[in-house]
Amino acid sequence: MPGREATGLLRQARRQRSTPPMRSPAGAVRIAALVALCASAGCRNLGRVPEHENAVVRGERCLEVRDFDGAKLYFERALQASPRNVRARIGLARTALERGDPQAALAEADRTERECALAQQDRIELLIVRGRACQRLGRPVGLVWAYLHRAYEAGGAETKQRLYKELVRLSGQLPPDAPGLKEFMAAGPPGGAAPWQRIRPRRDWDPAGKSDAGIPMGKPFRITVHHSAHDAFIAGSAARSAAASAEVIRRMHAYHVQNRRWQDIGYHFIIDPRGGIWEGRPLHFQGAHAGAAHNKGNIGICVIGNYDAQGPSTAQVDSLTWLVRRLCAKYDIPSRQIFAHCELKATTCPGRFLKRIVVELRN
Ligand SMILES: [Zn+2]
Structure with a gap:
């Protein structure tokens, strides 16, 4: 009868736990000797150091x-x-x-x-x-x-x-x-590690993808920061893992291509909720993020989340700071050319909390 057998084993186990472990006198002597040895070794060690x-x-x-x-x-x-x-x-x-x-x-x-x-x-x-x-x-x-x-x-x-x-x-x-x-x-x-290795290459979210976004970028001379305005549920799902972030970026890409009829994802870089930086549209193509009048020479960075509703995470601010400073250094972009989207167009993007960070980066 397995039931009774199990109960018996359980009772036996309880009995064993409640009885103190047996210690033979010889065992006790060995332990005492060991303790003494350790102590004297410790003393000798301490003795060598002033x-x-x-x-x-x-x-x-x-x-x-x-x-x-x-x-x-x-x-x-x-x-x-x-x-x-x-x-x-x-x-x-x-x-x-x-x-x-x-x-x-x-x-x-x-x-x-x-x-x-x-x-x-x-x-x-x-x-x-x-x-x-x-x-x-x-x-x-x-x-x-x-x-x-x-x-x-x-x-x-x-x-x-x-x-x-x-x-x-x-x-x-x-x-x-x-x-x-x-x-x-x-x-x-x-x-x-080479600095650019911090940026996840496009193949990490778009393994089969090939970008042919048409208009060449030329030398970038300005940077514009956006938020994705995703609600807390989607932003939260993107925060779970790199694979989950990749999925959110794929959906963003599909929306830009299928609904907006753009040739590719609009942004050059995407920053996920954990601060991971992802390559979007290759930098040698002009982006689609600031409106036709402002896309020329303009690097688009999108931070996943809604920053009218909450502040960006420290990891996101660190990554954004690093990326913006790095792009400025690499392409000789003066900091007065760093913008929040709402400074180029009537929009709430990138949200008041993220805008504050962008203004700090510029000043
Ligand atoms: Zn925007």
Whole structure:
């Protein structure tokens, strides 16, 4: 009888769980010996490192888990033992910054530079502290950029990875002639991948597709940003996966070709709800997105969603900023030539929330 058998097994299992595990005396001795061995190995390890270095490591661990009191305590302990310990000083500056006291962070950075011998990586860490502290103090964005960009330029791969997104975000608020901005955007993200590899090629949504959109683009000299005005349901479905985004782009393409009687999807780039950038109409063809009078030399970017109803996601703003800056750098487009659709034509596109971002990109 399988039923009774199962009940029996269940009862047996419950009994086993409720009885404490048997431990043989020999087993207990082995465990105790192991614990002692580990402890002594640990002691030997700790013994090799000076006490203040241990305090620095502990302080950094506290900082990682945002235990600011613990971090401060350990860094100060390290400095009592070794007053010129650079890592402890920088640790104190970072702790002050993270706990929301940028003024104290700047004071610590000054003191570190005055009193300590700095290695290259220490200088980089201090530039980062200064840049972030200035940002939190509301200092001019050009100054924040100058510190962080210098750290980025001087830093290795790990530093570049850490700072790249932050710099892309800042770039949206900078004038296009800010020092190093053009080169930064032209070089693309760190890590070896060619910058344009971030853009999904057309075959990702249109495997069999061939675009022959007729009018050649020539050299682009302006950019116009749109939204798709999709309702939350469709935009939400596009957010599920890359395959779902591809499906929404295919439907957009079908609508443009079948209903609007255009030769191809109207936009050159589409940004999905997760910030993925997709190639639309090839850039060597003029787009169909801003009206006959304004399509000439005009790169069309469409952000999926309705931005009269909600704000774009951080990922979308990051991607739009990156793409626009990159196109400006590549084709020498001045930032005054960046438009929201509604600035060229009476329309609500790209929605008031996205328009605000476009205006920031231009100014
Ligand atoms: Zn539009």
